[in-house]
Amino acid sequence: MRLGSLRQLTLGSFVLALVPLIALLWQSQHDLAKVGRMTSIETRYVVTVVGLMQQLDAAAIDLERSIRQFVVLESNAVADLTDNALLQFIDAKKSLCKALEDSQTCIRLDNHISQLKAFRRIDDQFLMNTYLASLNSSVASMRGDVDLAIQQRLAIQKEDLNTMQAKQAWSTAMLVSVSLLLILLGSQLIVNPVKKLKQIIRILAQQEGELPPLSTHAPRELIGVERDLHWLAERLQQLEHIRTALLRHAAHELKTPLASIKEGCSLLSDNVVGRLNPQQVEVLGLLTSSTQRLNQLVEKLLDYNLLLQQAQPTFAQVDVSRLLKECLEDYALALQDREVTVDLQVETILIDEELYRRILDNLISNAVAHGAVGRPINVSIYMKRDKAILDVANRGKRIPAESVEKLFEPFTRGEDPRNDNVIGTGLGLSIVSDCARLMHGDVAVVDVDYADVCFRVTIPQKEMV
Template sequence: MRLGSLRQLTLASFVLALVPLIALLWQSQNDLAKVGQMTSVETRYVVNVVGLMQQLDEASIDLERALRQYAIIQNETVAELSDNAIVQFIDALKAICETLPQSSTCSTLKKDITQLKTFRNIDDTMLLSAYLNSLSNNVSAMRQDVDTAIQQRLAIQQEDLNAMQAKQAWSTAMLVSVSLLLILLGSQLIVNPVKKLKLIIRMLARQQGELPPLSTHAPSELIGVEKDLHWLSDRLQQLEHIRTALLRHAAHELKTPLASIKEGCSLLSENVVGELNTQQVEVLSLLTSSTQRLNTLVEKLLDYNLLLQQAQPTFTDVDPNQMVKDCLEDYALALQDREVTVDIRTSSIVVDEELYRRILDNLISNAVAHGAIGRPINLSIYQKDGNTVLDVANRGKRIAPDAVKRLFEPFTRGDDPRNDNVIGTGLGLSIVSDCAKLMHGDVSVVDVEDADVCFRVTIPREVKQ
């Protein structure tokens, strides 16, 4: 299944994340409506039952007053008032008993009112007072029943509210969790392709392994970027193949005729084909020198080709004194011819021996070729701020600041002539820069007090693999 565009995925994720929140809002509105309805019902009930209780209290007071008046006056008018008071009390009692059907006091009050209906036949004042006291006590009991009923209803309402609150809390937690999960899912659909793009870019930069296959579950824009990166990888591989093939074939093809020329020069110099006169010996000497210079150029091409093929450096403990000694032996004749001495100062190093030797070879060759005749070369290897630092300094013409930026680019030669009259390939300093980068370091031109030109190579002692 292929996802839509990045905009569609973002909008869909946003809408999906809103669905649980909308459901939560709808449930909250329903719960709020229920709470409002419950509050309204309970408020009406309390107001109603309290009003009925007040009516019962007033009817009880009126009934007691009328009966006591009749006990004193005993005329028909007062008797009719007492009958009316009894009817009002019965109506009030009926109304409140319908509201409180579970109250047992209703039956007691009905018995009391039945006894008081015969007030015309009650001549004993003490007995009437006893009946009225019983009625008053039972009315007070009814008041307690009303209070109890109200408290029970409030307790039930509180339980309902607590249950509703707990339900709301669980619903909120669940729906918010679902929203977060949907948000994470939607973001993951974007993050995973982006991580894959970052992985492809790192693989392109390091030239490590084959690229992963094209994604099928990703936004169309990111799939398009991934396709472009795959195309770029193929293009880079083609260019890399062309470059290495060009260097390899050029070096190889030059080696074959060069070997024939050197062999011919050797035969001539050994007088195999006969004695040579002075002019012929001079020409042969020039030819041999040119052949040697051509051999040096071919070796630099091969050296650069090998550098391109090396993938990862191997760091080991290296004896810098022996490495410098071996390197200077290759330039002994050139140093002797130009009366150049080398001031050496070294310390222990942990580097890739092959790469570091290439750096030394090219920097010393550059110092010999461009340094002033009869002036010393300073070579220092030391530790600074957790780095292994190599300084190769010589006296001569300073390098222009604008030329430093392109000095380490391949096939870039300086404008100043070499002291050895050899036409350089422009690869020496490029090889130095590439070797330093393979060891996670760099090379730069720095200003020092006791030299005109100083190349500094900095290699970290602790490299993160």
């Protein structure tokens, strides 16, 4: 399934999440209307039943009064009024019994009515009083039946309301849960592509691993951003290949004319083409010195190029005293007027020998180039918390704090002039930083009390016993 735009996905998710809430609102309105109808019906029933009971009470009172008047007067006019009162009582009883339906009192009232219909022939006053007393008792029982019927209807209504309330609670919980799930689903459709974009950016920043394939289930805008990031990765890779090739080719092409110049200088210095006068010897010395400096710059360029191409270091136990001795021998001429203090507290450390040698070469070369002339250089290698520490310190002008952050970037040169009058490439300290990083370590400028500038290289010794 191909998702639409980010706006469509957002609006669609919002509308989809509203569907359960709309259903809940509709059900609530339906239940509320049902409660309203139920309340209206029950209210009308109560009012109707109470009104019929009042009519029955009034009819019973009129009937009793008419019968007692007939017993005293025994006139036809009073008898007609009694018959009329009896009919009104019968009508009120029928209406009330129709509303109550299952009342047993209605049967007794029918018997009382049958007895009272013969009121003209009843001469016994005691018997008439008995009939009237039974009628009043049955009417009173009818009041109890009315109250019971009302209580039963209220109980049924309460039970229905409780059932409806429970149904409403379950429906609310279910529909709100569905709505939340839909919201989470819609947000996940947006969050997952964003997480993938963050993963791609992290891979590009760390330059490690391959990029994941393009997404097919994501909004068009995010797919477009992902496609642009893939294009950016390809472009960065092309630029990296161009840079590496440029460094490799430039260093290689410089070697050829440099070798010819060195060979020519050698022939001239050996007097192969004839003896040279003092002025020519002086010029030849300048050419030879410049050729050596140019050769050093080319070697650093090649060294940085090889460092960029190295993938994984090879760790082994290395004799640091031997490694440091070889390095100092290579810089014997540059160090002939300086004192080098060496402090080795460990004999072997776990490192990549080639990378560590590059670190030593560049740090000692940096100390010679930027340290004060005639002042000592301190080299210390020791262990601290399962880490091999290398300190190379020299006297001279301190490095400003604002320059430390950019000090290890490629092609960044210091502002102070070098002691050897060689124009540096700005690669030495960047090579140190990259070599330390390849060995899972780091390099930093630290403050020490015995020197003005100190570079500290820290290499973890995780496999040291």
